[in-house]
Amino acid sequence: MSGILFVISGPSGAGKGSICAGLPLDGIAEISVSMTTRQPRPGEIEGKSYYFVSREAFHAKIEQDGFYEYAEVYGEYYGTPKAPVIERLAADKDVILEIDTQGAKQIKDTCPDGVLIFILPPSFSELRKRIERRGSESPEKIEHRLSKVQSEIAMIPRYDYCVVNQKLTTAIRDVRAIMRAEHIMRLGQLTQMIGLYDKKDMRRACALRVAENAAVIADWLAD
Numbered sequence: 001m002s003g004i005l006f007v008i009s010g011p012s013g014a015g016k017g018s019i020c021a022g023l024p025l026d027g028i029a030e031i032s033v034s035m036t037t038r039q040p041r042p043g044e045i046e047g048k049s050y051y052f053v054s055r056e057a058f059h060a061k062i063e064q065d066g067f068y069e070y071a072e073v074y075g076e077y078y079g080t081p082k083a084p085v086i087e088r089l090a091a092d093k094d095v096i097l098e099i100d101t102q103g104a105k106q107i108k109d110t111c112p113d114g115v116l117i118f119i120l121p122p123s124f125s126e127l128r129k130r131i132e133r134r135g136s137e138s139p140e141k142i143e144h145r146l147s148k149v150q151s152e153i154a155m156i157p158r159y160d161y162c163v164v165n166q167k168l169t170t171a172i173r174d175v176r177a178i179m180r181a182e183h184i185m186r187l188g189q190l191t192q193m194i195g196l197y198d199k200k201d202m203r204r205a206c207a208l209r210v211a212e213n214a215a216v217i218a219d220w221l222a223d
């Protein structure tokens, strides 16, 4: 069995980066480092935060079929280098992609076994506060990012899970629970395949804290 490809998306400022940074990877999961044409923010590290490249270099990589997926997001290019993802999955390691909704759609098309997780901030005003507090974007860029939120939210039904990031530690626990549940489910499918258990013993572990999160999700979708 190979590793599982997890995709984490959500609006800018939803806290995807903080969630990924807080996940205990335990040597069995790795976070993919994307390539981008955007300028580094203060504190970002080449090869760790992103591979920062020119538009020419990015397009050369597209020509070489070097991306697992790529997209233009907020006016810049972002892509997942293909080779490391394939190598890690083949080595039984999970891979986590922190990518936008266009990239997630491409992943679902090319890798239907991938697990898509959407991170939702608790409200629009909280989202705005978080982006402004980050202080890394100009007011125009902030407005541009915020203007995309509703179209990003509209993609939630394509995702397997939605986690509301009200409190970071809880959101990290939820994502971790989803990752574990997906492994348990696949192990279940495997045992079913080899006939060890009767079907009735199969249970899909549900990691969503539905009651707590459903109202928030409904609010966002209704807007």
Ligand code: 5GP
Pocket (backbone or CB within 6 Å): 009, 010, 011, 012, 016, 034, 035, 038, 069, 070, 071, 073, 074, 078, 079, 080, 098, 099, 100, 101, 102, 103, 104
């Ligand atoms: P930021 O500029 O805030 O780091 O990222 C902007 C957006 O690009 C975020 O939604 C982030 O998830 C997305 N992104 C980062 N890397 C990739 C990638 O490799 N592919 C795609 N499709 N989106 C990415």
